[in-house]
Amino acid sequence: SSELTQDPVVSVALGQTVRITCQGDSLRKYYASWYQQKPRQAPLLVINPKNNRPSGIPDRFSGSSSGNTASLTITGAQAEDEADYYCNSWDSSGNHLVFGGGTKLTVL
Amino acid sequence: QVQLQESGPGLVKPSETLSLTCTVSGDSISSYYWSWIRQSPGKGLEWIAYIYYSGSTNYNPSLKSRVTMSVDTSKNQLSLKLSSVTAVDTAVYYCARTGYYSDSSAYYFFDLWGQGTLVTVSS
Numbered sequence: 001s002s003e004l005t006q007d008p009v010v011s012v013a014l015g016q017t018v019r020i021t022c023q024g025d026s027l028r029k030y031y032a033s034w035y036q037q038k039p040r041q042a043p044l045l046v047i048n049p050k051n052n053r054p055s056g057i058p059d060r061f062s063g064s065s066s067g068n069t070a071s072l073t074i075t076g077a078q079a080e081d082e083a084d085y086y087c088n089s090w091d092s093s094g095n096h097l098v099f100g101g102g103t104k105l106t107v108l
Numbered sequence: 109q110v111q112l113q114e115s116g117p118g119l120v121k122p123s124e125t126l127s128l129t130c131t132v133s134g135d136s137i138s139s140y141y142w143s144w145i146r147q148s149p150g151k152g153l154e155w156i157a158y159i160y161y162s163g164s165t166n167y168n169p170s171l172k173s174r175v176t177m178s179v180d181t182s183k184n185q186l187s188l189k190l191s192s193v194t195a196v197d198t199a200v201y202y203c204a205r206t207g208y209y210s211d212s213s214a215y216y217f218f219d220l221w222g223q224g225t226l227v228t229v230s231s
Contacts, residue, residue: 031215043145048215088155094213095166096166096168
């Protein structure tokens with residue numbers, strides 16, 4: 001099991017807001033980055049550890065953190081946002097990187 | 109436009125060494141960090157290692173005893189070797205340009221990915 005825990009499945013109605021979370025002890029000290037992966041595609045960075053969006057990522061994507069939880073929020077989810085989402089940060093030792101187990105987002 | 113292209117055998121026999129190359133085009137490999145990440149079929153992402161163009165490395169402790177990552181700046185390539193493979197090493201292997209910044213801590217993130225290459229371990 002991963003040191004970063006994500007809900008395996010999350011659903012959201014079209015146009016509504018959804019928050020995808022990533023929990024882990026290391027997140028009390030370190031920030032996370034977030035990746036979107038659609039079927040048969042390579043992952044895509046959507047939020048970097050500064051909680052900034054790379055060029056080309058819609059502004060409906062935002063990142064935040066509190067305590068041991070990092071969150072990816074999609075404000076006004078679109079059908080094309082249906083994908084797997086992964087968080088990444090340092091492990092509890094602070095020496096190695098680790099991914100969360102991933103969240104499958106379904107847009108209803 | 110920067111592009112990353114993984115290459116290598118698609119089939120490796122158990123106990124042998126998996127060897128992959130990632131060719132970077134459109135930019136110099138220098139001045140960046142680079143990573144390998146894999147994804148077993150139907151599973152999540154697993155970080156394998158990152159390397160700085162100067163050669164300093166950081167390996168996933170669960171794979172460290174079997175992994176070697178290197179860069180060839182003259183060819184603008186990075187490589188991955190994973191020894192003593194078994195079926196559990198069957199995965200899509202991605203190379204990724206790795207961004208870095210530091211405030212009170214150092215942060216790495218994967219801002220550009222190759223398309224990935226499937227490696228199957230089977231006799």
